[in-house]
Amino acid sequence: MHRVHAPFFLLCLICALMIAWGTHMNLSIIKEKDRLERMELDHFQKWIQSYSALAPVRKQWDAAYPPGTDIKDLLTLYRKFNFESAGLIATADTMQLGRITPLQENNRYLGLTEACVITGNEGNKGFVVSAPDYGKLIQGIQALSQRREIRFTGITIDRAKNRPHAVLRDMCLLVRDDEDASQPGVKP
Amino acid sequence: MFDILSRLRLSPGDPGIAFVGALEDFRSLPRNSRAILCGQLVFASLTSSHPGRDYIRQFGRSSARRSLFPGKKTVELSVWGDKAAMTAAESNRIKVGFSVDHYLSWGVSRKAAAVLIGGYPDKASTTIQVMVFAGAQLKQIFEKNLPAYDHPRFPSELSYLLDEIRSNFPGYRLHWAAPLEPLPDDYLQSDIINIGMEPFRHLQFRPVIASEGNAPFLRRFGPGLGLLGTVALVSGSMLYAPWHSYRVTWQKYQFETDPQLMPDGRPRNFPAMLYRQANNKLEVLQMQKDFLQHPPQQIQLANDMRQLLNQIASTPKVTILAFWIGGQSDEPSGGGRPAPHIAMRISVPADIRHSALDQGNALLKELSERTGLTLHLAANGVEEKLSESGGRPQARIYKVEG
Numbered sequence: 309m310h311r312v313h314a315p316f317f318l319l320c321l322i323c324a325l326m327i328a329w330g331t332h333m334n335l336s337i338i339k340e341k342d343r344l345e346r347m348e349l350d351h352f353q354k355w356i357q358s359y360s361a362l363a364p365v366r367k368q369w370d371a372a373y374p375p376g377t378d379i380k381d382l383l384t385l386y387r388k389f390n391f392e393s394a395g396l397i398a399t400a401d402t403m404q405l406g407r408i409t410p411l412q413e414n415n416r417y418l419g420l421t422e423a424c425v426i427t428g429n430e431g432n433k434g435f436v437v438s439a440p441d442y443g444k445l446i447q448g449i450q451a452l453s454q455r456r457e458i459r460f461t462g463i464t465i466d467r468a469k470n471r472p473h474a475v476l477r478d479m480c481l482l483v484r485d486d487e488d489a490s491q492p493g494v495k496p
Numbered sequence: 497m498f499d500i501l502s503r504l505r506l507s508p509g510d511p512g513i514a515f516v517g518a519l520e521d522f523r524s525l526p527r528n529s530r531a532i533l534c535g536q537l538v539f540a541s542l543t544s545s546h547p548g549r550d551y552i553r554q555f556g557r558s559s560a561r562r563s564l565f566p567g568k569k570t571v572e573l574s575v576w577g578d579k580a581a582m583t584a585a586e587s588n589r590i591k592v593g594f595s596v597d598h599y600l601s602w603g604v605s606r607k608a609a610a611v612l613i614g615g616y617p618d619k620a621s622t623t624i625q626v627m628v629f630a631g632a633q634l635k636q637i638f639e640k641n642l643p644a645y646d647h648p649r650f651p652s653e654l655s656y657l658l659d660e661i662r663s664n665f666p667g668y669r670l671h672w673a674a675p676l677e678p679l680p681d682d683y684l685q686s687d688i689i690n691i692g693m694e695p696f697r698h699l700q701f702r703p704v705i706a707s708e709g710n711a712p713f714l715r716r717f718g719p720g721l722g723l724l725g726t727v728a729l730v731s732g733s734m735l736y737a738p739w740h741s742y743r744v745t746w747q748k749y750q751f752e753t754d755p756q757l758m759p760d761g762r763p764r765n766f767p768a769m770l771y772r773q774a775n776n777k778l779e780v781l782q783m784q785k786d787f788l789q790h791p792p793q794q795i796q797l798a799n800d801m802r803q804l805l806n807q808i809a810s811t812p813k814v815t816i817l818a819f820w821i822g823g824q825s826d827e828p829s830g831g832g833r834p835a836p837h838i839a840m841r842i843s844v845p846a847d848i849r850h851s852a853l854d855q856g857n858a859l860l861k862e863l864s865e866r867t868g869l870t871l872h873l874a875a876n877g878v879e880e881k882l883s884e885s886g887g888r889p890q891a892r893i894y895k896v897e898g
Contacts, residue, residue: 313716320720324727331731335738342742349749355778356752362781369784418783446802453798460794462822463801477822 369419369484372456376421376483385423388481389458396437396448403435404428411482422459424480434464438473445472457482513699515595515675517616517623522581527588530701534595534675535616535623539576540637551576554705557597559634561604573600573634582706591701596625596637599673602695603629611665614673614695617645622676624657628665645677658688797822804838807866814859817841817893836897839874843881846892852878856894863896871898 379385386400406424410417427436437452439445445465452458462477516522517535525531539547542559556572575596585592599614606629615624621641628636640657643650661670670688672679678690801821808816818841847855856873864871877895 312719316717317720317723320724324724327724327727327731331734334735338735338738338742342738342745345742345745345749349745349752352749352752358778359781362778362785365781365785365788368788372788413783413787416783418787419780446798446805450798450802453792453794456788456792458794459792460797460822462820463797464818464820464822465801465805465816466818467816468818 373420373482373484374457376485379423379483385425385481391437394448394451395444396439396452398435398437402428419485420482421485422480423483424478426479434462434475434477435479436473436475438471440472442472445474449474515616517618519578519580523584525588525590528590530591530593532593532595532598532696533577533581534614535618537578537581538594538596540596541574542571542634542637544574547576550579552579552582552705552708555702557600561632570633573637577704582704585704586706592704593699593701595675597700597702598695599625599627600634601700603627603634604632607632609668610671611661611668612671612673613676615676617676620644622650626661628668662687804867808840808842808863811862811866813844815843817843838869839895839897841893841895843891843893846880846890852880852892855892859894860896869898871896
């Protein structure tokens, strides 16, 4: 104790008390921050896991639906339908654009837009496809129905016409809206 | 006539405290012992007078009782210690008290004016220390050297001193204190009493200053720095673990959510970006997965159509004129019924033995059996096609729904 510089010691004591107090305060703050950060990281890691598990879906999705940006005009839309591969005959000459609406499934937007077509001279009943004979027509419609990116809600076959043909009602192509699928919107 | 009282025991187990007034005595004390310094080893003064080079100044003492609210500034009592004794005290770790401190506290603790006579009886001479108190304050202090106790001139010199004090401080009571031997009865008068060990009832030990100038740096600032350092160290070690843990987690989070970097430095166009942008991405993905798992709705339509057409076409004599599937035909059925899922126009050769309705019902029954569907005739669903020559119906056309 002898000849200790008392004011300096007092100063040190005050500083020490402040440090101790600060430590006490910071300790709880840091612990809380650490806990929150861990929770956040945990949440993210779980998210990543789920996302990784669902990652193949994205590939399937991209493979199943053509991107909307590919559709630039009526002709590219017509080509996407690819009626020839189904053995069907259709014509782009009388094809008209019907409605273009975001697809809602159970009132939820999935990132798909329906681009629908009608044959103009059919009075908006639907889109006309034809084939050399009825067997091919039916086969063709079946082949068409297997394709995910194509949707129609009804088939009409009328023999009154001289050529085997069918009217597909609500004939639409599903195109995917790229990027941020959480925001509904139609790409031009 | 006097015995030298040089040693005092406060209790049976006490190692003892020596009243020491000579340097040789002090030096011969064992380590870690306790001693009250008096006599020539200490010099006290209310003035700034210096006792000489052999003495070293100690901490100053207040000449009045300590108070939280000192009314007026009191004169400081300077205390000097024998340099050699101070050094010995420090090197031998001897706890040192000063007799003058004890006299002082005795004096300032009483209101009445008093003269205290203390000192130290050495072999060669007797040191007499006189302290004058008034109003709980030390007013004057001075020393006298008398011959040794056993010297023939001691009694007369003592008498002379006492008379001098009486004349200088008339009306003051004189108190004769240890370690001086108590005064024999023939000295005692109404104005002088023996108080003996009374000032030493509560022993006080003081730090000593053994060298001039400032103490070494570590001595002065060490304790403070040590305290500060210890607290800082403890604080740091307490904070480090949680802080480090937080940093690690934070860095991990930053790294994992960094869309730019992969561990091998490759850029990643990673879901982390999506995570930061859209938290409901997962939900959408899940819905897309479900959507992909369901077959397109029109497959059922096309399959039904093919099956039905095959079944009906294989029915004898039946010709299909038109076929609708998918909820609504372009020729709406009447009667406000819900639109049928399937509708068709079929033609059969007319059977003139039955009415058109009867033939139709029979046909419906057959078709229903073949297809497994509940079919019925549409409103106004019967039409007879007459031959060009007229008269008898050639074919009957039915509109069937189901």
